[in-house]
Amino acid sequence: MDDLLADFLTETNEGLASLDAALLQLERNPANGAVLSEVFRTVHTIKGTCGFLGLPRLEGVAHAAENVLGLWRDGSLPVTPGGITLILSAADRFKQIIAGLEATGSEPAGDDGPLKAALDAAASGEAAPAEAVADTAIPVAETATPEAHLDTAVTGGNAPQTIRVAVDVLEELMVLVSELVLTRNQLMQLARAEENAAFAVPLQRLSQITSDLQDGVMKTRMQPIGNAWAKLPRLVRDLSNDLGKRIELEMRGADTELDRQVMELIKDPLTHMVRNSADHGLETPEQRRATGKKETGRILLNAFHEGGHIVLQIGDDGRGLNTDRIKAKVVAQGLATEAELATMSERDIHRFIFRAGFSTAAEVTSVSGRGVGMDVVKTNIERIGGTVDLTSREHKGTTFSIKIPLTLAIAAALIVEAGGERFAIPQAGVLELVRVGGGGDGPKVERIKESAVLRLRGQLLPLVPLKHVLQLEQAPSRPESEGFVVVTQVAGQLFGIVVDRVFDTEEIVVKPVAPILRHITMFSGNTILGDGSVIMILDPNGIARASGLGLEGTTEGGTMEEATTTTRREERNTALLLFRAGAGAPKAVPLGLVARLENLDAARIERTGDSLVVQYRGTLMPLVPLDSYMTLPETGFQSVLVFGDGDRAMGLMVEEILDVVDTALEMDAAGLRPGFLGSCVVDGKVTDLLDTSYWLKQGKADWFEPAVLTGTKPRVLVAEDSDFFRNLIVPAIMAAGYDVTTVNNGRDALRLRDAGERFDIIISDIHMPELDGVGLARAVREGGAWVEVPMIALSSASSPKDVERGRAAGFSDYIAKFDRDALLASLQHCLQPMLAS
Amino acid sequence: MQTAQTTKPDDRAPAGSITSDAASMMLTLSVAGQLCAVPVLSVRDVLGVQTITRIPLAPREVAGSLNLRGRIVTAVDLRSRLGLPPREAGEVAMSVVVEVGGELYSLLADQVGEVLTLNAEERAPNPQTLDASWKEFSLGVHRQGDQLLVLLDVDQLLALGA
Numbered sequence: 001m002d003d004l005l006a007d008f009l010t011e012t013n014e015g016l017a018s019l020d021a022a023l024l025q026l027e028r029n030p031a032n033g034a035v036l037s038e039v040f041r042t043v044h045t046i047k048g049t050c051g052f053l054g055l056p057r058l059e060g061v062a063h064a065a066e067n068v069l070g071l072w073r074d075g076s077l078p079v080t081p082g083g084i085t086l087i088l089s090a091a092d093r094f095k096q097i098i099a100g101l102e103a104t105g106s107e108p109a110g111d112d113g114p115l116k117a118a119l120d121a122a123a124s125g126e127a128a129p130a131e132a133v134a135d136t137a138i139p140v141a142e143t144a145t146p147e148a149h150l151d152t153a154v155t156g157g158n159a160p161q162t163i164r165v166a167v168d169v170l171e172e173l174m175v176l177v178s179e180l181v182l183t184r185n186q187l188m189q190l191a192r193a194e195e196n197a198a199f200a201v202p203l204q205r206l207s208q209i210t211s212d213l214q215d216g217v218m219k220t221r222m223q224p225i226g227n228a229w230a231k232l233p234r235l236v237r238d239l240s241n242d243l244g245k246r247i248e249l250e251m252r253g254a255d256t257e258l259d260r261q262v263m264e265l266i267k268d269p270l271t272h273m274v275r276n277s278a279d280h281g282l283e284t285p286e287q288r289r290a291t292g293k294k295e296t297g298r299i300l301l302n303a304f305h306e307g308g309h310i311v312l313q314i315g316d317d318g319r320g321l322n323t324d325r326i327k328a329k330v331v332a333q334g335l336a337t338e339a340e341l342a343t344m345s346e347r348d349i350h351r352f353i354f355r356a357g358f359s360t361a362a363e364v365t366s367v368s369g370r371g372v373g374m375d376v377v378k379t380n381i382e383r384i385g386g387t388v389d390l391t392s393r394e395h396k397g398t399t400f401s402i403k404i405p406l407t408l409a410i411a412a413a414l415i416v417e418a419g420g421e422r423f424a425i426p427q428a429g430v431l432e433l434v435r436v437g438g439g440g441d442g443p444k445v446e447r448i449k450e451s452a453v454l455r456l457r458g459q460l461l462p463l464v465p466l467k468h469v470l471q472l473e474q475a476p477s478r479p480e481s482e483g484f485v486v487v488t489q490v491a492g493q494l495f496g497i498v499v500d501r502v503f504d505t506e507e508i509v510v511k512p513v514a515p516i517l518r519h520i521t522m523f524s525g526n527t528i529l530g531d532g533s534v535i536m537i538l539d540p541n542g543i544a545r546a547s548g549l550g551l552e553g554t555t556e557g558g559t560m561e562e563a564t565t566t567t568r569r570e571e572r573n574t575a576l577l578l579f580r581a582g583a584g585a586p587k588a589v590p591l592g593l594v595a596r597l598e599n600l601d602a603a604r605i606e607r608t609g610d611s612l613v614v615q616y617r618g619t620l621m622p623l624v625p626l627d628s629y630m631t632l633p634e635t636g637f638q639s640v641l642v643f644g645d646g647d648r649a650m651g652l653m654v655e656e657i658l659d660v661v662d663t664a665l666e667m668d669a670a671g672l673r674p675g676f677l678g679s680c681v682v683d684g685k686v687t688d689l690l691d692t693s694y695w696l697k698q699g700k701a702d703w704f705e706p707a708v709l710t711g712t713k714p715r716v717l718v719a720e721d722s723d724f725f726r727n728l729i730v731p732a733i734m735a736a737g738y739d740v741t742t743v744n745n746g747r748d749a750l751r752l753r754d755a756g757e758r759f760d761i762i763i764s765d766i767h768m769p770e771l772d773g774v775g776l777a778r779a780v781r782e783g784g785a786w787v788e789v790p791m792i793a794l795s796s797a798s799s800p801k802d803v804e805r806g807r808a809a810g811f812s813d814y815i816a817k818f819d820r821d822a823l824l825a826s827l828q829h830c831l832q833p834m835l836a837s
Numbered sequence: 838m839q840t841a842q843t844t845k846p847d848d849r850a851p852a853g854s855i856t857s858d859a860a861s862m863m864l865t866l867s868v869a870g871q872l873c874a875v876p877v878l879s880v881r882d883v884l885g886v887q888t889i890t891r892i893p894l895a896p897r898e899v900a901g902s903l904n905l906r907g908r909i910v911t912a913v914d915l916r917s918r919l920g921l922p923p924r925e926a927g928e929v930a931m932s933v934v935v936e937v938g939g940e941l942y943s944l945l946a947d948q949v950g951e952v953l954t955l956n957a958e959e960r961a962p963n964p965q966t967l968d969a970s971w972k973e974f975s976l977g978v979h980r981q982g983d984q985l986l987v988l989l990d991v992d993q994l995l996a997l998g999a
Binding site for chain 1: 888890891892893894895896899901902903904907909911913938940942995997
């Protein structure tokens with residue numbers, strides 16, 4: 001049953017419930033004009049609505065009844081008991097039909113002829129043959145009743161499923177519940193202080209009921225966001241007429257629910273942004289045609305839940321923001337200098353449009369640009385504890401992302417202490433709590449250059465000491481080696497907030513901070529705790545931004561940066577870069593082998609003889625098409641995977657970069673072709689795995705000739721049992737100018753030693769048959785010709801424990817598999833003394 | 838800081854347009870020995886010593902926030918706001934809670950005095966010799982016996998942050 005019909009049924013049932021009573025009242029006092037008007041209105045509404053919904057039976061009866069009522073109202077026909085009986089039978093007929101509608105979703109079959117005839121007769125002033133009507137009505141009623149009965153049994157009949165409640169009542173309830181929650185918290189606090197309180201058990205019960213009540217009241221306030229979007233299709237249609245643009249509006253996630261209050265508050269900003277997209281974002285059909293786009297522009301609204309927030313995106317595929325124009329305006333308005341702009345990322349420059357009085361529209365149109373700019377939108381959204389951001393690419397479009405709390409009212413929060421002050425962190429953003437330091441073999445805070453990191457289950461988490469970002473420390477005391485790390489996720493980025501102590505969680509009533517504090521982005525609000533003290537609520541978003549954590553990679557474009565700089569690595573999983581080139585299955589290459597991803601301007605690609613080159617970082621880089629039939633774009637951009645470094649770089653041209661996935665590699669060498677190692681299943685799809693060394697040779701014949709380093713090329717022994725991994729490692733090392741020998745396991749490696757082979761360095765896998773990496777290291781260190789040779793362990797298991805074990809066995813360094821850069825750096829580092837001598 | 842006497846007209850309405858007695862009633866308080874006053878109509882409460890939670894990264898003048906019967910009040914230290922030396926250790930502050938734009942703020946003063954009726958006609962413009970840091974927040978001065986009373990511009994005092 002669609003919503004419209006359901007609403008109609010609810011409304012009609014409400015109307016019918018009062019209709020009988022009103023008719024009886026009218027019978028007693030035919031002169032009561034107010035009651036008559038009410039009856040007339042009810043029947044008229046039913047007629048009007050069912051004409052619209054396509055319910056002919058209901059409409060027919062209502063129409064006939066309305067005629068009679070109309071004459072009564074005008075006073076041209078006296079109200080008679082016989083007439084009342086007729087209208088009452090009509091009301092009964094409404095109920096029958098509606099019962100059928102509720103049960104089946106369509107009008108039940110039946111003949112209303114006699115009833116309508118009787119009503120028409122009454123309207124024309126004839127005496128109503130009431131009995132006859134009642135008689136003829138019975139069979140009709142009987143045909144309908146079985147269904148109606150069935151329905152009664154199942155759904156409780158036509159008792160309304162929903163009731164209307166004034167919003168004020170709900171608001172009042174919410175306020176009361178909020179206060180109740182606070183009082184409960186206060187009581188709990190007191191009870192904790194008591195040793196053996198007699199009221200502990202009932203208090204527990206009270207607490208539970210309060211929580212349930214709170215949930216219940218919250219539910220009454222939730223509404224699908226689609227309600228706020230209802231007016232937008234019409235708005236867009238009108239805009240498209242006014243502006244002479246063709247616009248298609250797509251709405252996703254309309255059933256995402258959020259608090260009514262929040263929804264009311266975002267309605268206007270939302271409308272403004274859609275207007276903006278249509279007016280400034282999208283081009284005219286002619287402009288779009290000229291740039292090779294579809295004439296019809298697209299505005300996409302998307303809503304989804306993320307943590308305790310709802311994310312709303314308003315995107316268009318229009319011209320995108322004009323960075324140069326924004327720059328010019330920024331300088332003209334004195335918001336920043338040219339020099340400052342030069343150091344800013346494009347995205348930061350785009351963010352200037354959120355400044356007060358900033359509008360880039362060249363002319364003021366009737367639609368927007370009336371002085372109400374994005375700054376107002378931003379202020380309105382921030383007022384409810386939300387954030388707004390944008391990503392824009394010239395000629396590709398602009399997407400605004402609004403992140404707002406699901407509800408403004410109550411949230412669970414973790415109470416922490418840093419620098420002697422307490423703070424609340426919304427539970428929604430907290431993934432886990434880790435205790436660091438304090439002895440034992442728990443996770444430890446490590447340092448990469450100046451910044452602290454936490455190694456947690458193979459992942460490196462950047463750490464943000466709370467007392468530093470909040471400047472709570474007078475003098476830098478002991479390093480944050482002890483304390484707790486609150487692991488938080490913001491826009492896909494994990495990071496840890498370091499605090500001194502953690503108390504418990506508490507339900508807090510979120511209150512916005514005073515306007516004079518709103519510029520502090522670290523806080524999303526403040527609240528009063530159970531003990532009556534005021535504390536600030538931290539905003540993980542603001543903290544991440546203030547600490548300069550890379551949050552840029554939230555949407556397309558950003559993924560590339562993220563891909564190459566990512567430090568996250570799942571155990572036994574390999575990060576694969578998926579891309580498309582040529583026909584057939586998607587292709588993949590381990591991300592660790594790719595130095596960079598580039599989008600090269602097609603105009604920069606040059607042809608020398610048979611091959612393609614591009615000027616890249618000061619040298620000529622050969623470009624190899626992955627699919628020989630691939631056509632080079634005349635204009636636009638060419639996606640290129642760059643392998644190698646500096647003057648040894650080579651680019652592989654692909655059609656489209658799809659994704660980066662972390663997946664377990666299970667190779668199938670079936671259908672082997674040159675250039676591919678085989679295929680594996682990624683995300684349920686067969687994917688061809690690139691043989692990197694094959695393609696490197698295509699690019700430069702001399703690829704595997706080492707660069708002239710210091711005269712002699714260092715000799716590297718690689719012990720690795722898997723063909724696949726060998727295929728990955730060897731090209732990377734060779735490309736860096738090393739002479740590589742490979743063996744399958746530790747036993748074979750030792751045979752080489754006994755045969756008198758000399759190597760400058762050994763790279764070994766840990767898990768190998770016959771003699772594993774640890775065994776090999778021990779054997780090497782025990783004595784013999786290789787006792788001084790540096791050894792690098794290469795393994796997918798790189799927990800601190802594993803590293804420790806490796807070092808104890810005699811490895812000089814321990815590298816996670818596929819960390820190409822780390823491996824090369826380690827090689828260089830280990831060989832430094834040798835090269836110097 | 839912006840120019841000093843640009844108070845919004847509507848905010849001054851109680852003092853100017855409504856000529857009732859209440860509008861000309863002022864609550865006196867003292868800050869570092871200087872007598873000053875705020876309009877009674879904007880005052881919601883006067884509190885003794887309160888537990889004030891420090892707010893990191895807040896403007897220097899913001900002393901913190903406090904709980905007034907379930908509402909959060911942001912405290913602004915008048916000494917700091919007026920560029921005066923901080924209270925000595927052991928000296929306590931009184932909270933004069935005012936409501937501006939639907940928000941509650943507490944103005945921390947050294948002492949709170951009495952409620953006086955001050956005629957707008959008797960108000961004198963800021964004397965030339967008035968300290969610059971006071972001038973910015975003064976709507977004018979009244980003579981009270983042998984001392985001068987500075988009528989504080991509450992909106993300007995709270996024009997903090999960005």
